[in-house]
Amino acid sequence: AEAGSPGTASTPATSAAPGTPGTASAPAAPAPPGQPSPTSEIPGIADSTLAALRSQARLQVSAVPGAPPPIEVYNPSALAVLPEPNPGDIFFDFEGDPLYTEGAGESWGLDYLFGLVEPDDTFRAFWAHSWAEERVALRGFLDYLGARRAEFPGMHVYHYASYERTHLLNIAARHGVGEDEVDQLLRDNVLVDLYPVVKKAIRVGSHSYSIKKLEPLYMGDDIRDAEGVTNAADSITAYVVAREEQVTGDAAEGQRMLDSIADYNRYDCVSTLRLRDWLLARAAERGIPIGAMQPERDVTELEPSPLREALLELAGDPLDQGRDAEHTAAAFAAAAIDYHRREQKSFWWGHFARLAQPIEVWRDTRDVLEVHDVRVERDWYREGGQRVDRRELWLRGQWAPGSSVKPGDQAGPFLLYDYPGPFLDPTADAGSRCAKPVKILAVDDDGSVLVEETLGKDVEPYTHRPMALAPASPPKAGSQKPAIDEWAQAIVDAQPGWPDDPMVDILRRVPPRTRSGALAPVAPSDEHGRDRIDAVVASLLDLDNSYLAVQGPPGTGKTYLGAHVIAALVRKHRWKIGVVAQSHAVVETLLDAIVKAGLDPSLVGKVAQAGSSPGAAEDAAFTVLAKDGQLLFGLDNAATGFVVGGTAWDLSNPARIPRRSLDLLVVDEAGQFSLASTIAASVGARNLMLLGDPQQLPQVSQGTHPEPIDQSALGWVSAGHDVLPGELGYFLAESRRMHPAVTAPVSRLSYEGKLRSHPVAATRSLEGVEPGLHIVSVRHVGNSVESPEEAAEVVALVRSLLGTLWTDPTEDRFDEPIAEDDMIVVTPYNAQLGTVRAALAAAGYSHVRVGTVDKFQGKEAAIAIVTLAASSADDVPRGMSFLIMKNRLNVAISRAKWAAYLVYSPALTDYLPVTPAGVAELSAFITLVEPVA
Numbered sequence: 001a002e003a004g005s006p007g008t009a010s011t012p013a014t015s016a017a018p019g020t021p022g023t024a025s026a027p028a029a030p031a032p033p034g035q036p037s038p039t040s041e042i043p044g045i046a047d048s049t050l051a052a053l054r055s056q057a058r059l060q061v062s063a064v065p066g067a068p069p070p071i072e073v074y075n076p077s078a079l080a081v082l083p084e085p086n087p088g089d090i091f092f093d094f095e096g097d098p099l100y101t102e103g104a105g106e107s108w109g110l111d112y113l114f115g116l117v118e119p120d121d122t123f124r125a126f127w128a129h130s131w132a133e134e135r136v137a138l139r140g141f142l143d144y145l146g147a148r149r150a151e152f153p154g155m156h157v158y159h160y161a162s163y164e165r166t167h168l169l170n171i172a173a174r175h176g177v178g179e180d181e182v183d184q185l186l187r188d189n190v191l192v193d194l195y196p197v198v199k200k201a202i203r204v205g206s207h208s209y210s211i212k213k214l215e216p217l218y219m220g221d222d223i224r225d226a227e228g229v230t231n232a233a234d235s236i237t238a239y240v241v242a243r244e245e246q247v248t249g250d251a252a253e254g255q256r257m258l259d260s261i262a263d264y265n266r267y268d269c270v271s272t273l274r275l276r277d278w279l280l281a282r283a284a285e286r287g288i289p290i291g292a293m294q295p296e297r298d299v300t301e302l303e304p305s306p307l308r309e310a311l312l313e314l315a316g317d318p319l320d321q322g323r324d325a326e327h328t329a330a331a332f333a334a335a336a337i338d339y340h341r342r343e344q345k346s347f348w349w350g351h352f353a354r355l356a357q358p359i360e361v362w363r364d365t366r367d368v369l370e371v372h373d374v375r376v377e378r379d380w381y382r383e384g385g386q387r388v389d390r391r392e393l394w395l396r397g398q399w400a401p402g403s404s405v406k407p408g409d410q411a412g413p414f415l416l417y418d419y420p421g422p423f424l425d426p427t428a429d430a431g432s433r434c435a436k437p438v439k440i441l442a443v444d445d446d447g448s449v450l451v452e453e454t455l456g457k458d459v460e461p462y463t464h465r466p467m468a469l470a471p472a473s474p475p476k477a478g479s480q481k482p483a484i485d486e487w488a489q490a491i492v493d494a495q496p497g498w499p500d501d502p503m504v505d506i507l508r509r510v511p512p513r514t515r516s517g518a519l520a521p522v523a524p525s526d527e528h529g530r531d532r533i534d535a536v537v538a539s540l541l542d543l544d545n546s547y548l549a550v551q552g553p554p555g556t557g558k559t560y561l562g563a564h565v566i567a568a569l570v571r572k573h574r575w576k577i578g579v580v581a582q583s584h585a586v587v588e589t590l591l592d593a594i595v596k597a598g599l600d601p602s603l604v605g606k607v608a609q610a611g612s613s614p615g616a617a618e619d620a621a622f623t624v625l626a627k628d629g630q631l632l633f634g635l636d637n638a639a640t641g642f643v644v645g646g647t648a649w650d651l652s653n654p655a656r657i658p659r660r661s662l663d664l665l666v667v668d669e670a671g672q673f674s675l676a677s678t679i680a681a682s683v684g685a686r687n688l689m690l691l692g693d694p695q696q697l698p699q700v701s702q703g704t705h706p707e708p709i710d711q712s713a714l715g716w717v718s719a720g721h722d723v724l725p726g727e728l729g730y731f732l733a734e735s736r737r738m739h740p741a742v743t744a745p746v747s748r749l750s751y752e753g754k755l756r757s758h759p760v761a762a763t764r765s766l767e768g769v770e771p772g773l774h775i776v777s778v779r780h781v782g783n784s785v786e787s788p789e790e791a792a793e794v795v796a797l798v799r800s801l802l803g804t805l806w807t808d809p810t811e812d813r814f815d816e817p818i819a820e821d822d823m824i825v826v827t828p829y830n831a832q833l834g835t836v837r838a839a840l841a842a843a844g845y846s847h848v849r850v851g852t853v854d855k856f857q858g859k860e861a862a863i864a865i866v867t868l869a870a871s872s873a874d875d876v877p878r879g880m881s882f883l884i885m886k887n888r889l890n891v892a893i894s895r896a897k898w899a900a901y902l903v904y905s906p907a908l909t910d911y912l913p914v915t916p917a918g919v920a921e922l923s924a925f926i927t928l929v930e931p932v933a
Contacts, residue, residue: 052203059205068216069205078200078419079283081431082276083192084291090116090145090154091272092159094167095265097236099915102131103321107174108915110134111167113241113261116157117269123386125262129243135175138168142178145185158184158276160211161195162353162361169349173342173704178314186349194275199358200419200431202282215271218278222270229264274658278894279659307485308337326498328707329507332675333488335707339676340477343710346703347473354416354470355425355432364400364877366700367413369449369469372397377450380461389455392441396448397471399830401785401878404854405449407440412472414438415453420460435470445837445850447830475649480680483652486659487679502547502688506717511727513546514539519729527697533564536730540569540664540689547688549670549717549729553695553755554746554894555737555860562666562691563593566643570599574641575663576634580651580681582611582672582699587645588620589858590668592636594643595621605633606645630656651681660686667691670714672699678713690714690729695722695750696891697857722752734758735894736810737860741772742896749928750890760810766818766862766898767805773893775929776903783871783905785829790867790903791839794825797865797901798845806862808897820847823863826856826892828883832869853888856895864896867903873911880911881918884925904929 015631042050045247055072063069086599093115100110114126114137126141128134148155159165165186172182185191206213212231215223224230229238236638238257245254283290309338315331316323323331354362363370377392414435425434437439442450449469455461492498498504505513512519523531539548552558569575581587587606604622607629622645625633630644634657650656651665665685667673672693682688694715701710708716718724733754735743740757747755780789798820806818825836825848837850849861868883870876876883893900909926915917 037752054202059203060207061205063205067255069213071205071217072203073201073282073286074203076116076283076286076288077430078287079198079279079286080290081197082279082283082290083156083343084154085276085280086156087154088148088155089276090118090148090155090157091269092116092157092164092274093265093268093272094164095161095232095235095239095261096167097239099236099240102319108917111137111171113265114138115262115265115269115439117266117273119273121270123262123266123269123519127258130319131175134171134175135319138171138175138177142181145190145814146181149190155190156192157190158272159195160193160272160275161192162357165191165193165353170704174706176318176706183345185436186352193356194272194279196357196361197279198275201279211268211271211275212758215277216272219271220621224267229260235261235264237847244354263652287314293838305337307488307492308334311337311488313509314495315490320837325508329354329498329504330491332507332709333491334335334382334705335705336484336679338490339674339703339705339709340474340481342703342705343474343701344476344703350584351414351435351470351473352427354468355427355435359468362399363468365471366400366402367405367471368400368403369395369447370397370400371395371466374465380455381751389461390452391455391461391596392450392452393466394444394448395466396446397468398785399447401882402827402854403830404852405440405443407442412437413451414449414470414472415466415468416468417464418467421465423456423459427680433467437472438469446834463704478649479653480648480677483680483683484676487683489849500545501682502685503682505546506678506688506690506713507675509717509719512539512548512729513544514542515544516542517728519548522730532730532732533561533568536565536689537562537568539729540565540687541573543687545686547690547717549690549714549724550732551693551695551714551718551724551729552691552732553693553735553751554888554891555761556732556755557736558691558693559590559593559668560597560666561732562590562689563597565595565905566590566594566666567599569664570603570641570643574639576638576641576661577643578657578665578681579643579645579652580648580665580667580673581668582677584647586669587647588622590666591643591645592621596598599643603637603640604645605630605641607650628656631658634658634661643675648677648681651684655660657684659683660851663687664689667713671696671712673712673714674699674701675709675711675713675716690717694718695887697854717864725752736760737897739764739771739896739898741770742893742898742900745773745931746890746894749893749924750886763807763809764898765807767815769804769899771799771898772900773902773928774899775931776901777906777929778903779907780905781871781907783869784875784877785837785869786831787867787869787871788835788839790869790905791832791836794836794865794867794905795839795843795845797903798823798840798848799843800844801863806898808862813892818862820845821849822861823865824856824859824861824895825850825853825865825867826853826895827867827869828888829851829869832867835869836867853891857891860895860897862897863899864893865901865903866892868905868908870908871905872907876908880908880913881921884908884921886924889925889928902929 021545045386059070059072094111094113095113096109096111098109101108110128110131111134112128116124126137128137168182172179204214204887205767229235238261242254242257245251245257280290311334315334316327318331359370362368373396375394377394380389380391382389415438416433416435417429418433421434423434436453438451438453440449441452487503491504500513520535520542522535536550569577579587579590591604591606594604601622605625607625607627624649630646631648633644634642662685664687665682666689667678668691670690672692690713692714694712698715699710699712703710717728734756736758738746738757739761743755743757747753776793778790778793779786801818801823802820803817806822807814827833827836830852833850833852840846840850841847870883873880893902909922913922
């Protein structure tokens with residue numbers, strides 16, 4: 001079906017030096033990193049891109065209504081990737097309903113028809129009317145493919161656009177069925193997507209490159225008519241009605257409607273076959289040999305695991321709606337076994353797809369930079385003891401929404417070059433881009449990045465310009481994999497019972513197991529929150545190989561509480577405690593706070609992050625340990641107790657942290673730390689404390705898993721509740737940051753109305769400015785990720801607020817004129833970041849901090865201005881769920897001490913969500929921006 005297929009005709013925004021497509025040279029007088037090449041005909045648009053856009057426009061303008069669109073075979077060599085036809089070839093198309101759900105509605109989507117056509121016009125259909133039947137249909141389809149490949153070893157499966165490939169991977173992962181077989185299909189290049197072949201070889205005089213717009217070129221008299229089911233939306237609607245008829249109405253009418261869907265699907269399959277043949281004819285006309293060699297790919301395989309199979313046997317049927325907590329825990333444990341392999345596998349198949357597919361298919365993938373301008377900072381050089389040449393490039397362009405990059409010592413993201421690239425990439429399809437991992441040296445305020453690229457073996461220095469920077473691969477599992485296996489084996493060995501283990505309790509969602517049978521109550525509050533600190537300490541001392549959860553909304557003192565709890569446990573009870581988090585920076589912030597809370601810094605240790613600056617050790621409040629020094633640090637301080645910080649790789653490594661040697665492991669920012677990583681780290685401790693807030697920015701995952709083992713531990717244990725249930729731990733209900741008028745809308749949005757302000761938050765004042773959330777509506781059209789109109793409004797707000805008198809007794813500030821650094825501007829998009837920063841600089845306000853939501857988590861200011869940039873739902877990349885996600889809005893607004901300004905286009909609310917979750921998101925957003933008086 002066409003759902004998810006490309007919609008509009010566009011050309012990748014690659015850059016090239018004038019007159020030399022695909023190459024770059026070091027300019028004699030380099031422009032600043034953020035400036036386009038002065039020789040470009042239109043600033044910000046490379047000449048090669050402009051030429052391609054003009055060719056596309058010329059074809060579209062010359063198109064004649066009712067006639068096949070004009071075409072231009074502009075790159076015939078790209079057709080060489082087509083395989084030789086084989087009598088076993090099949091032409092495949094899914095039909096899917098994204099709104100289908102079962103049970104509590106935690107998952108969505110059903111691929112209800114796997115349809116295919118063979119070269120002799122035989123049509124085969126594998127139907128599925130439930131998830132259980134989808135699993136059966138997948139198994140039947142893979143068995144059919146296995147038999148057909150055995151009969152026709154050179155056969156291929158042709159499809160158009162990425163839906164079929166993506167959904168085969170997702171369905172196999174969701175059901176845990178046939179994952180190795182789907183992997184092998186991809187490894188052997190059995191699936192052939194014709195969409196990137198079309199885009200790389202041919203320009204078509206149509207506003208869309210959907211297969212239905214191409215059909216006049218090759219379907220002739222068989223072109224589909226306008227009656228009945230004619231598109232993916234019709235198919236979904238007809239399917240829902242047909243199933244209702246079959247279940248509660250006229251079964252015969254329901255079957256007739258299903259037959260019409262099958263006819264539509266068969267036509268799409270035939271269309272794919274005819275398109276393949278038409279492309280082969282274009283190759284033959286131009287003497288292009290087809291059947292180019294396909295690459296061999298080394299992608300992590302899912303190896304058979306007896307331990308996983310044993311856990312799946314304990315878990316029972318994953319589609320059983322009555323599955324109890326024990327079965328669920330066993331299923332999660334089974335999913336954890338292959339968590340890291342699935343993450344790696346998902347990344348690499350996505351990476352290979354980025355090498356082959358047009359950039360418009362993947363430009364909105366997190367951590368993708370579509371490069372518009374390139375400047376050579378240092379051309380190829382070698383110095384000191386370096387063994388290979390390298391060059392440094394400034395890259396400027398448009399980042400995908402949600403991207404977050406930082407300098408790092410290790411090789412990270414991939415630099416992509418359009419075909420033909422400067423070197424051969426043996427992992428890429430013939431005619432595809434080539435990729436090179438690079439190191440990020442610096443990130444400029446405008447989103448420009450400085451990267452270091454090394455020269456490959458037997459490759460001559462080149463001047464080519466990259467077209468994109470693509471995501472880095474996930475880190476390898478290392479010690480986490482054996483740690484997870486050990487933990488899972490203990491579950492199997494304990495059957496029919498369950499081990500007393502904190503992660504088992506978390507996965508079963510049972511209250512913490514304490515010796516007294518209950519958590520400590522919270523005494524009446526004092527000025528410093530000792531009541532809650534004492535209660536948390538008492539509950540942790542009472543734990544019996546279990547866990548405690550603490551949810552800390554913005555400004556509630558989560559880090560303060562965690563630091564004082566840890567300091568008290570070590571100082572008074574000689575506990576041995578580990579601290580782990582998603583990043584070194586988060587761990588080190590908590591370690592510094594522990595020292596500030598009064599614990600001797602010699603008892604607080606952590607190995608420095610690889611590649612950190614020499615001065616980092618001097619700046620740290622804690623003791624910086626030698627490499628692999630955790631074990632010796634623990635032995636030296638065993639009698640007094642200690643705190644050791646590290647990553648999941650440190651905590652899961654028995655050579656650094658012996659198994660269950662710690663009294664407690666604190667998972668900081670536990671709302672961003674996956675269940676799988678928590679399992680791996682937990683093996684070093686008897687008890688866990690989850691410290692964080694699942695209502696702020698969530699865990700980011702690469703893969704698709706049969707169970708949601710990729711979500712955060714704190715998010716899982718509190719699922720279904722915006723506020724942590726009291727029997728699971730403690731909710732920090734008072735924000736010392738936000739004025740009550742700011743806290744109120746944040747509390748309604750994300751905390752069930754249970755978050756309130758501490759009295760100290762009301763002692764601040766800003767003369768002439770009302771506290772609270774101010775909604776600023778700015779009408780504009782056609783903006784996607786940047787809005788000059790909203791940027792102008794931001795400037796106006798800054799201008800009106802500067803100089804007003806600010807009082808904040810907590811910082812000993814009384815009647816001080818508010819300054820630029822008292823304000824922050826938050827936006828979801830890097831493009832808007834640049835637009836706002838430029839507007840502020842032009843107005844003379846260059847010291848106002850501007851950043852994305854990710855950058856400002858944990859920060860605060862007197863004033864927070866939030867600009868959403870997009871004009872309407874149709875303009876939003878990655879969908880409205882990204883833009884108006886409650887977690888992001890919560891983080892953005894809650895940076896404010898006194899007032900937050902939400903600048904947005906009123907047309908953003910003018911759309912119809914397609915899922916119940918989308919309805920809930922839109923409802924929450926409307927309640928925020930259009931509050932009832």
